[in-house]
Amino acid sequence: MMKAVQAQAKGQPFVQRELPEPHPGAGEVRIRVLACGVCHSDMFVREGLFPGISYPRIPGHEVVGVIDETGEGVREFRPGETVGVGWHGGHCFTCPACRAGDFILCSRGRITGISMDGGYAQFMVAPDHALARVPEGMDPAQAAPLLCAGVTTFNSLRHAGARPGDLVGVLGVGGLGHLAIQFAHKMGYRTVALSSGPDKADLARSLGAHEVIDMKAQNPAETLMKMGGARVILATAPNSAVISQLVEGLGRNGKMLLLGADIEPMKISPLQLIGARKTLAGWPSGDALDSEETLAFAKQAGIRPMVECYPLEKAEEAYHVMIENRARFRVVLTMV
Ligand SMILES: [Zn+2]
Ligand SMILES: [Zn+2]
Incomplete structure (x- = not known):
């Protein structure tokens, strides 16, 4: 038996349970979980907001652990290796996106902790092609948020078209933003943090921001x-009204990258985009290799998420700290 935390039904508190230990099928591995991040998107499980979600479900898509069992046909990974699993929980290899190698957009893609059980547990099972190698010596609690918040910011930024020295703005100094500032700085961009209020200015500078704009005091x-x-603004904070204004701060060929999910419409006229050839673009997180490269870059560059750790038994409390925005900045469950 293992300890696991489940969402039992839509809108209900998480419950800790003793469940049978899972075992890997063909092409899968079993992971002894060491740490699992608590992400804002866990709200989809808790509140039943994801289409087609079925209960009970073990949430958690920022999973770090050690492989302790491999199923038939697993060639690239062995028991004893430390690996991570992020939002992307596997793909079909045969849909049009997969045939193009664009696995994150797989039309039959699995989502960790949503369409399959995730990492709020002592053990989880994942397909081998959803695994990212975790660099040796990296603290599991530090690695966990890099599998969602980290890969989303690093992977979107490295594909955004900015070159070293270009001006990159980061809207929001929070769970994603505090990582985006570190990545932008280490990737060689002139990094500007955009924050509402002065209280996070020193922190943003200490994370590597060359400039900080207090959006309450300055336009x-x-x-x-x-x-x-x-050249690029990474909109990590979901605030459609602010994003609409910030389009005016993009230069030639400037790109607004939308990472923070917001259902509020943006108000932007074509005229604002045409002249300077500006674009607005969304970006999903990344696949297993993207996560592995995020972890490797973070280790090499000394990028560290700021985390607050809770034991698995306190998952419910940890979720509240996260959803009520009380954490600086990522909440992580630890199993040891
Ligand atoms: Zn997430
Ligand atoms: Zn596919």
Whole structure:
């Protein structure tokens, strides 16, 4: 038997249970979980907001652990290896996106902790092609948030078209933003943190921001234009009204990358985009190799998420700390 935390039904508190230990099928591994991040998207499980979700379900898609059993046909991974599993929980290899190698957009893709059981447990099973290798010596609790918040910011930024020295804005100094600032700095961009209020300015600078714009005290778009205009703005905070204004702070060929999920419509006129050839783009997180490269880059560059750890038994409390925005900045469950 193993300890696991489940969502039993839509809108209900998480419950800790003793469940039979899972075993891997063909092409799968079993992971002895060491740490699992508590992400804002766990709200989809808790509140039943994800289409087609079935209960009971073990949440958690920022999973780090050690392989302790491999199923038939697993060639690339062995028991004893430390691995991570992120949002992307596997793909079909045969749909049009998969045939193009674009696994994150698989039309039959599995989502860890949503369409299959996740990491709020002592053990979980995952397909081998959803595994990211965790660099030796990396603290599991530090690695966990890199599998969702980390890969989303690193992977979107490295594909955004900015070159070293270009001006990159990071909207929001929170769970995603505090990682985006570190990545942007270490990737060689002139990094500007955009924060509402002065209280996070020192922190943003200590994370590597070259400039900080207090959006309550300064007009952020005008200030960015005085700096030459942003080549990329990573919108990590879901705030459609602010994003609509910030389009004016993009320079030539500037790109607004939308990472924070918001259902509020943005108000942007075609005229704002046409002249300077600006674009607005969304970006999903990344596949297993993207996660592995995120972890490797973070280790090499000394990028560290700021985490608050809770034991598995306190998953319910940890969820509240996260969802009520009381954590600085990522909440992680630890199993040991
Ligand atoms: Zn997440
Ligand atoms: Zn597919």
